[in-house]
């Protein structure tokens with residue numbers, strides 16, 4: 001069995017793995033990057049970028065449909081081809097990562113395609129043939145300084161009777177769709193389910209959304225869930241909450257889904273968006289003393305999982321976002337290089353679900369702040385009754401909710417549901433990150449008539465202290 005020795009082995013080249021590997025290689029370390037699929041990971045090929053191209057197309061259609069309420073007449077005839085072509089040609093180069101591999105190699109890294117597995121301290125085995133059953137054996141690499149794990153997650157498929165073996169979609173297949181189905185059932189009312197449901201509905205699919213929890217975006221502020229639920233219903237998406245799928249049937253090109261509520265839904269396609277899972281046993285983390293049965297890898301504030309092993313990205317369970325993965329990568333790389341790269345701070349971790357209106361969140365919800373025993377007050381403003389919301393008219397749904405810690409006189413959380421809500425969130429993320437005193441925020445000017453001016457209204461709605 002051949003062996004090879006390098007300074008660092010990076011297992012999984014998602015956004016974080018690629019960033020950490022390149023940074024370490026540019027600093028002069030010998031770095032081996034190991035990727036079983038595509039360098040760059042889920043985000044550019046199956047997630048953020050292709051879905052946001054879909055959202056861009058869907059939002060353009062929605063704006064065109066708003067013209068009659070604002071500026072004349074339009075005839076909207078959706079065509080999926082420009083979206084599918086952009087995803088294939090511009091976003092993913094037909095799911096080819098040659099440019100990304102080259103980028104990593106240009107930084108000084110060495111690349112090997114295959115699934116890596118830790119086989120002991122400082123040791124990673126990579127199957128010689130990229131696909132199972134790996135009959136040709138394994139190549140073993142030794143990492144003198146350490147191993148960085150960035151394996152991401154897989155779509156989690158619930159054990160619903162009849163589902164296995166049917167041609168259901170996950171995000172990985174849905175982004176490759178060349179046509180819009182006539183009808184679609186989306187299982188799961190988290191960010192993935194919501195973004196896909198609105199996109200396909202706006203392109204003409206008769207869409208139903210099924211969520212087991214009592215509300216969509218169950219971890220968000222209840223008012224945000226309610227707002228987005230109303231928007232979906234008004235757009236003709238059939239929203240079923242508080243119900244689960246009991247049984248799936250697939251016959252003659254048609255899915256049917258029996259719900260625990262007693263209803264049966266039928267559609268041409270079924271998209272499963274019920275969360276993500278990790279396979280830590282396959283990653284071999286037990287050989288370095290980590291819990292293989294856990295859902296995520298516990299890391300300290302410098303991304304250390306155990307001696308000589310760093311973990312970054314979705315697998316750390318600190319929020320499944322590209323910006324988090326890249327943020328953690330910089331900290332881990334600095335730690336490996338013996339530099340002072342700071343420590344991870346998630347107080348102002350932002351998240352944006354790119355529905356229309358966008359649901360943008362930062363820090364704690366009211367419920368989470370109360371669970372932590374903080375002295376909580378909240379203030380809210382409705383976007384439609386703000387100056388800009390009123391002017392905007394069609395498509396102005398939304399709200400801003402602020403969560404204040406009154407003991408410290410600062411904001412600890414914010415939710416913005418609004419057109420360009422993710423951009424509005426920027427100001428609030430700064431306030432939470434920098435712990436700007438509420439008195440100082442209240443003394444700010446907010447440009448008239450912007451969407452972010454409603455932050456002033458929400459601050460005004462916080463009870464006086």
Ligand SMILES: Cc1cc2nc3c(=O)[nH]c(=O)nc-3n(C[C@H](O)[C@H](O)[C@H](O)COP(=O)(O)OP(=O)(O)OC[C@H]3O[C@@H](n4cnc5c(N)ncnc54)[C@H](O)[C@@H]3O)c2cc1C
Pocket residue numbers: 011012013014015016017034035036037038039040041042043046047048049051052114115116117150151152153171192282283312313314315319320321322323325354
């Ligand atoms: C539909 C969808 C939309 C999303 N939209 C957004 C968004 O708009 N904004 C945002 O911030 N986040 C978004 N996310 C989340 C985002 O995709 C992830 O947080 C992001 O990709 C970072 O993940 P990661 O760095 O942990 O690794 P990943 O991107 O998951 O990449 C991990 C890589 O490791 C490889 N790998 C796994 N195991 C091994 C192994 N043993 N050996 C070798 N290689 C291995 C995998 O093949 C994969 O390529 C979205 C997710 C989904 C599903």
Ligand SMILES: NC(=O)c1ccc[n+]([C@@H]2O[C@H](COP(=O)([O-])OP(=O)(O)OC[C@H]3O[C@@H](n4cnc5c(N)ncnc54)[C@H](O)[C@@H]3O)[C@@H](O)[C@H]2O)c1
Pocket residue numbers: 158187188189190191192193195210211212213217218243244245273274275276319320321351352353354
């Ligand atoms: N714009 C973004 O930043 C973005 C976009 C998409 C995803 N992501 C991240 O990716 C991760 C995965 O997102 P997701 O939406 O797949 O997962 P999720 O866990 O956030 O949501 C999945 C939902 O499916 C529901 N569910 C589970 N089993 C079900 C069943 N059998 N029937 C009906 N409903 C069921 C759950 O109750 C949950 O609400 C999240 O952490 C998310 O933050 C981020």
